[in-house]
Amino acid sequence: MARILFGKTLLSISIATVVSACSPQPSATAPQSVGSNDSSIANLSVSNPSTFARKEQNLLLPFSDLGVTASQAQALVALEGGNTVPSQLIDHNGDGNKDSLLLQFDFAAVETKQLQILNDTALFNAQQLTKHTQAEISYKTGGQWQDSKYIGGEFQNVTELTPPAQYTDHSEWIRYEGPGIESDKVGYRIYLDWRNGFDVFGNKTGKPVLHQVGLDGYKSYHEMADWGMDLLKVGKSLGAGGFGYWDGDKVQLVSTVSGHTAKVIENGAVYSALQIQYKDWQIAGKTTNLTANLSMTAGSRLVHTRLSLTEPLDNIAIGLVRLPNTQVLHGKSEVTGHSWTYLATWGEQTLTGGNDKLGMAILYKRGANKQLTGDENSHVAVMTPSGTELEYYFLSAWDGEPGGIKTEAEFVEYLEQEVEKLTLTPRLSLKTALSEQQKAGALTADVALNWSERLAASEMVRQTPYYAYGGWDYERQRPSKWEYTTGLQLQAYDDLLKVKPNAQWQQVLTDVIDSFITSDGDIRTYKLSNHNIDSLNTGNMLLREYQRNPKPEYKQALDLLRKQLAEHPRTSEGAFWHKQIYPHQLWLDGVYMGMPFLANYSKAFEQGHAFDEVVKEFTISRDKLRDLNTGLYYHAWDEAREQDWADKNTGLASQFWGRGLGWLAMALVDVLEIIPADQTALRQPLLDMTAELAEALVKVQHDNGTWYQILDKPNAPGNYLESSASGMFTYFFAKGVNNGYLDARYKATAVKAYEGLVNEFILVHPDNSISLVNTCQVAGLGFGRDGSYHYYMSEPVFRNDAKANGPFIMAGVQIAKLLGTN
Template sequence: MQDDFNQRFERVITLISMRHDKTLGAIFSISLMVAALAGCSPDQSKQATNTETTSTPSAAVNHQLAQLEVSNANAFALDREPVFIPLYDLGLDANNPKAQQLAIKSDEQILPSQLVDTDGDETLDALLFNADFASAQTRRFTVSADPSISKPVVKKQTQAEISIKEGGEWQGKEYVGGTFKNVDRVTPPPQYTDHSYWIRYEGPGIESDKVGYRIYLDWRNGFDIFGKKVHEMVLQNVGQDGYDSYHHNADWGVDVLKVGKSLGMGGFGFWNGKSVELVSQVDTRDAIITNNGDLYSGFIINYKGWQINDTKLDLKAHFTMTAGSRLVKVDLNASKEIPNFAIGMVKHPGTTLLQGNTEKSGYAWTYVGSWGKQSLSGPDDHLGMAIIFRRGDRQEQTEDESSYVSVMNDNGGNLEYYFLAAWEHELDGIKTEADFKAYLEREVDRLTKAPRIRFESTLSAEAKQNLLTPESALSWAKKLADSELDRKTLKYHYGGWDEYRRRPAKFEYDVAGLQIQALQDLNGVSPDQRYVDAAEIVTGSFVTEEGNIHTFPPELFSIDLTNPGRVLILLEQRTGKEKYRKAVDYLRNHLKIHPRTSEGAFWHRATYPNQLWLDGVYMGIPFLIQYASIYETGAVQHASFKEGIHEFDITRNRLRADNGLYIHAWDESKEAFWADKETGLASQYWSRGMGWLAMAMVDVLDYLPESETDLRKTMLDMVNEFAADIIRYQDPETGTWWQITDKPGELANYRESTGTAMFTYFLAKALNNGYLPAEYKEPALKAYQGLIKEFVTVHADGKISMTNQCLVAGLGFGRDGSYDYYMTERIVSNDPKGNGPFIMAGIEIYKLLKQAQ
């Protein structure tokens, strides 16, 4: 039966990827999307004034590829908000002819769209469209590939170009004669330098309908601004009549910034402790146009052999702009880590330094800007400039003789930020400091709370038929496990790389613990040597022959770092290697000295003193109970069992609210800034926090013997109580749960997959083991169906992705535990904290359905 299901799955993948244009529109019907979209308010937003729309031919429905539901997560309107749909999620690649036929429909209108290269690898990888949203508005869109559709006529709103002279000759460092010609790429020759008169306006340029910028492609690496008085594209004419013309006011605008030896507008370099060293000493620098479209344009500069101190590295910088925006997005990728990487802007006399809120919670954006009479266009003209960056990416704010400087943390050689300028003489320009600050605040909010997207491709929908069979449940678990083994799981070994945290891999709970544990569970029902091997390749790699654990800081007393010990127990039992026994003994002994609250609950870690988190119960207690069941006996074993179950008692007494839900955390000292000063409690019910607790409940029962009657009763009572409470908050439409559990539909809240997977696992496992009565089978299966229908994307290569995962959430260190905080954390796909529970949930649903056969 399993082989039959896999063969049907692969046939679906093949048929759909080959025959989108014949049958898919007819078969694409998914109840969760229909129900969701039926309740949406009608679209009241206007289309961009500089575009035209075209009615949809009825034949387009036969070529439908996907449906989207996009929600504005902010309490203000969004104008021409960019929405990106990866071609991979549509089951296409850039070479598929259908990619050129893609169209976006909303309310029977075809919207402007563009195929784009988002990562600068010179391969188209996404479909971009712009849409307007009223405050908190939700809109529906359909993606189709129909050659008969008449695409809308779009006025060009972005541009990227680089122009060099041909037909002349080099005379020393100056190019004499010739005419300009736009090219897609250029590598300046060794003699090229500033004022060589070979590259028009001295480097690549980029613009939107709001503003333009140029970057000197020479030792200065300066970033300059073209202030615009018109919405039309102007770069194609700038500098055509000589190098001085754009320094003088014209109908289109003017060069408005004096850059000098500074960072200019949004430039980057190396902070040596006293000043910024620009990207000057390089072997070569290449400029390549990656996008030059109506809605999205960009270019990359490859700096080869940038010399910093006594080392050389390569740096790739990708610059992109979207229609209707002043912002340039900058993605930097270096071949080596760069300590003290610097970004910033020119420091002109008489300007005011503006700083955004650095106390914002979570993965929020903030800014540094300047405002004042700093424009070259006239002595009284105001100009605002800013860089926008992730709150946690900055080490310090400083300055040197010529620049306001933000020294950034090293993120494995990667950095993402934006720069922007606002000139008062733009059409509808920003004219006051107060208005500029308000504009910046809105932009960082817009970036922090990106639109919430629910996505279902036709490819995915067809693959999700007949979900409620044992074979399909097991197959979905294996599909994600196998997809992640191919993508990144095995990269998390000691000395490897943590993709999402952008740092070397560590002995942590999510991969070394949770995801590897899920693979071992999967091997128990569907044996595969790759699953077995992953335990030693990843988790085992952190253990030395002496039983020491790499990257385990004992002084941190992080309860999170206990969780991978469950995999080490398995490895010890499987291999008999002494090093694993030493490692698990060390983890158990470390728990004995772990600091605790006055009632005996483990602190979350030393930097979170006196705090009990729901997460920590899962991280420490199943390991403690499992260790005791295997390695301890008699009174010692019983004491360990009592110690573990006591943690659940404290958690219930301290964190369970009158509504039956559990608050994320409690600070006994009531001193944490997020804690209520009377109760010490945090303020929100976070679904994944409760998911950690729910999984811990059923997992400890695996190792708590029947002879421990009272302790088992405590846990069984808690399981039944929690099950009754949590299903009251199950989304009636989809069977899933929301990021903040008790606030479905509130602004920026979203249906969240990791918590949903954990609750599904909890319910199904409790049913399988007889902890819950049969009446819970229906909500368990509904949760599982929602998990697959709402959060799985199927790709044409046979891999799948798990979407809408909250990457991380915590308290302290800039995270205030407010509702708004939980809305700021990144939403990602294929993170181990979701992958593990997804695989485990599939295994338990497989067992549940198998019992019914």
């Protein structure tokens, strides 16, 4: 805890100090013009990654990303070709304060739109938006309680309601028994009592109807009306997407609580949201508070559901009522863990008395799902929250709505498109006035170091101290572990601190590494028998710590990592498998994860006896993975030709993945720095590979200096300029020129790459922190990852990821060295 508090304290000092020490602009404060009329604050390029049209696509832009504070963001509007785009200022996190701009527009297939964001009072006030969403809660006043039933009175709408202790089901105090939320497609009510069921209001009008529902009594909405009716018999089930706890046999509803509070967070034309607080839920031997944030957008049937607990609780149950005469439908399970999929039902499951059809579904990330099961009341997906958070969607589609879905086949097609829309998010390039102001001016050595320091300062608050054992990895949403991302980010800091010393930051690095090493030289969370080559990368930082402070336990831990390589399984020619669970496979990633560590260890403790093993790993990689036509390297090779991603003849993966090749590029220049210059025979194959790779990379470099997620397919749907690969290649070119591994003509390539890296991916926030955006969060092969182009598009596009942060910081150090030699 002391480490984390230290890291928290650091930010207010660090960012201000870094910015004032060497700012790339005259002033590091937010532009003074923001907030005035006719003030352009951002330009946005946004692309549809799908080959189908997306109607009413939503796009959420936090104020901080736009470079403005909440107080400045009073009149934000978006223009496309001079026309305003439907939008709404919203409170997305549910804390009572506006924090984001929500845009909505129609996308043609693979379309790119150019939008301008302004803070313009006249345009903002001139917007005339038809109301397409609604959230409400209404209860009776003027009557009286008789035991648990409320007699008499009239309904009034409120924005917040906490029922009294005597309130229960069928009390007829809350209109339609709970809060409601809807779009112009469908409405839902959430029982604000022990049932916590989710019910569906079918809508025949194509516009919001909740304000009409139940005004004339509890029973009226159970009969067909001009607006529609209550469609679903919920009973003791989860209803149309509710949540509870799976005890191993059945669902435990959110019933045993000390109270409920429902709030209307937003009730707007484009977006409406509810928040329900469940106090002191007694479940699984724990007492936890549960907050559910529920939101809908215009034209959508989906309810975005975000659950937050005060105590960790596994086995959250989400699901659908089990009814006869229905077909159970499942989305794809052989997909990456970050991809969305679904559990759905279709059939004659309404209360209308006819043969009309209703489809219901829950949409969730495949990796969060522990099992699909059920009890006598509900079909259930058992979920593992990320710490104390769980996100999912639920939806209903009634064939009685205007233009409704009529068949099971149409419903499945609709679901498949919805999960793709969630998985393949729009591709963004955002240029804000604040960011552009701070990027203005010539690139110098000091400017490059300043950007590295600013990202390091920002990460000192967001993540770095939390990498310590017992901390939380916010990128992966799990407890911190001994893994390669930790080592990469810490090594980047260490590189920076060699030229810009900072005793506080250096102590954080030591604290993080030290937290994993036990007194007897074991490494917490590390398991040698996994033979995971990724686990070795942080050994480089451990070695640096040992060389500064040669504790015996550090050496024992280093020996343990070296032992892994001595026992590590290999291909028939001697290349290291990527992991025990990835047999016979050589991945580009693994060359970086293992070879710099092996070279460093061998130089420090073995007189370099393992250098030939290190070089052999590179030469086998070249032989097996390099494409002769392009000079690029495929992501991986399966010697056994058994994996579904591997070509049955060659064993090769099918794509040139940017970061995969970035790992190899960094490994080349890092290992060349370790093997002494007089060992010319060992170094020559690496020098040859470095020259070849530089030539190949220049051919696929974008005009702005950066590189694509899939290197050779710039025009393919969904492909995007990617920050981690771009940072790695920048580091490769700059370090290659600095150390004489590359011809001096590549200096211009390195500078162009770095300028593109900053211009394309750095976002400045109003508090002077910065973010590095458009990073592929993770990519791999096997276990639902088929290695196709579509797969690499399906992984989340993330920000402030160590796999991009580290190379960016290190690239800035190398560029500073490159420019400092003028």
